Amino acid sequence: MTALDRLRSAMRRAGIDALWISDPANVRAVSGFSSGKDGKVLVTADSAILYTDARYTVQAAEEASMPQFIARPPDTYTHAREATSGQRVGFEADHLTVALLDDLRDHWPDASLVPVRGLVHGLRVTKTARELDAIRAAQRIADHAFAQVRPMIRPGVTELDVALELELAMRRAGAQSAFDIIVASGPNGAKPHGVASGRVIGDNELVTVDMGARVDGYHSDMTRTVAVGDPSAELRRLYRAVLEAEQAAVAAIRPGGRAADLDRLARDLLTGHGLCEYFAHSLGHGVGLDVHEAPGLRGTSEDVLEAGMVITIEPGVYVPGVGGVRIEDLVLVTETGYEVLSTAEKEQL
Numbered sequence: 500m501t502a503l504d505r506l507r508s509a510m511r512r513a514g515i516d517a518l519w520i521s522d523p524a525n526v527r528a529v530s531g532f533s534s535g536k537d538g539k540v541l542v543t544a545d546s547a548i549l550y551t552d553a554r555y556t557v558q559a560a561e562e563a564s565m566p567q568f569i570a571r572p573p574d575t576y577t578h579a580r581e582a583t584s585g586q587r588v589g590f591e592a593d594h595l596t597v598a599l600l601d602d603l604r605d606h607w608p609d610a611s612l613v614p615v616r617g618l619v620h621g622l623r624v625t626k627t628a629r630e631l632d633a634i635r636a637a638q639r640i641a642d643h644a645f646a647q648v649r650p651m652i653r654p655g656v657t658e659l660d661v662a663l664e665l666e667l668a669m670r671r672a673g674a675q676s677a678f679d680i681i682v683a684s685g686p687n688g689a690k691p692h693g694v695a696s697g698r699v700i701g702d703n704e705l706v707t708v709d710m711g712a713r714v715d716g717y718h719s720d721m722t723r724t725v726a727v728g729d730p731s732a733e734l735r736r737l738y739r740a741v742l743e744a745e746q747a748a749v750a751a752i753r754p755g756g757r758a759a760d761l762d763r764l765a766r767d768l769l770t771g772h773g774l775c776e777y778f779a780h781s782l783g784h785g786v787g788l789d790v791h792e793a794p795g796l797r798g799t800s801e802d803v804l805e806a807g808m809v810i811t812i813e814p815g816v817y818v819p820g821v822g823g824v825r826i827e828d829l830v831l832v833t834e835t836g837y838e839v840l841s842t843a844e845k846e847q848l
C-alpha cells in the first residue's frame with residue numbers, strides 16, 4: 500500500500516472526498532517536493548496534484564512523485580475548482596489561516612469545506628527506512644559537532660560563540676541547524692527555550708545546549724547540560740535528578756507503552772526529589788519532517804508508542820534565579836524496546 504493509498508483510506512474514514520494539503524511538512528511528505536512552504540497538494544479519490552509556482556518548475560519536476568501545476572493563487576484555485584466541485588474537501592485546520600480559508604470558499608463555491616486534523620500526520624508517525632536513514636545521519640552530524648565544540652564551552656566564551664561554532668560544524672558536515680540552537684548558561688538555564696545570547700559563560704556554571712541537525716528535511720534533537728568548572732552541590736543535585744528521570748524514562752520505552760505513562764514516570768521521579776514543579780514542559784515529542792510532531796509525550800497524550808517512531812525524552816528542571824538542567828536523547832522505538840540514536844557524551848556529576 501502506497502502512502503497515497505493510506506492517505507485515501509484515512510480520508511474515507513474522515514468522510515471527505517478530497518484533501519487540500521497546506522502544511523509544508525505534509526506537502527513534502529505526500530509529494531516529495533522539498534520546498535513544501537511554497538507548495539500545496541490536492542488529493543482526490545483518483546488524482547493527486549502538486550501546486551507550486553514558476554520558481555520551482557525544474558525542482559518540482561525533479562522531486563515530485565505526482566503531476567505538477569505551476570501557478571500562483573488565484574490561478575491555483577481556479578485550476579482546482581473543477582476537481583473540488585460538489586466534493587467534501589478537507590483542509591488542514593491546524594495550519595490553514597482564516598484568510599486562506601476565505602480564499603478557498605470564494606474560489607470553490609460548490610465545494611463543502613471540512614476541517615480535518617492529523618490525517619497526514621498520522622502517516623508520518625512511524626518512519627520508513629529511508630526516513631530513518633536521514634534522521635540517523637542528522638543525529639550523527641549533531642553528535643559530531645557537539646564533540647568538536649564541547650572543549651570550547653569554558654569561562655569567558657559567550658553563548659553565541661558556542662552556538663555559532665555548533666552551527667558551523669553542522670553546516671560544514673552538510674546539514675542545516677534544525678532550529679535556533681539553545682545555549683543557556685548560569686541563570687539563563689532557567690529558560691527552557693532561552694536563545695543563545697551574548698552572555699559570557701562564567702566559572703562553576705551549568706550550560707544547557709539544545710541542538711539538532713536537518714538532513715534531507717529530517718531533523719534530530721538532543722540536549723546536553725555541561726559543567727564548567729566546579730558547579731555547586733545544589734546544581735549537581737538538580738543534574739543528578741534530571742539524569743535519573745531521563746534514564747528511567749528511556750529505559751521504559753517499548754512499543755505498546757503509553758506516552759502519558761512515560762511522562763508520569765519522569766514526573767514522579769522528579770517529585771521524589773522535590774523538583775517536579777520546576778519541570779515546565781512535556782517529557783518529549785516525535786521528530787521527523789518537523790522538530791515537534793506526533794506522538795506527544797505529555798500527561799494528556801492519548802498516543803501509544805509504536806515501533807518505527809522516533810521520539811525525544813527530555814526532562815528538565817528550571818529554577819528561576821538559579822539555573823536549569825535538561826538532558827535529551829533521540830530514541831527510536833523498536834519491535835523489542837528502543838534504540839538511543841544520540842551518542843554525545845553526558846556529564847557525570
Ligand SMILES: CSCC[C@H](N)C(=O)N1CCC[C@H]1C(=O)N[C@@H](C)C(=O)O
Nearest residue numbers: 678691692709720780781783784790791
Ligand atoms: C525550538 S525547538 C526546541 C527543541 C527542544 N529540544 C524542545 O523540544 N524543547 C526544549 C524544552 C522544551 C521542549 C519543547 O519545546 N517541548 C514542547 C513539545 C512542549 O510543548 O513541551
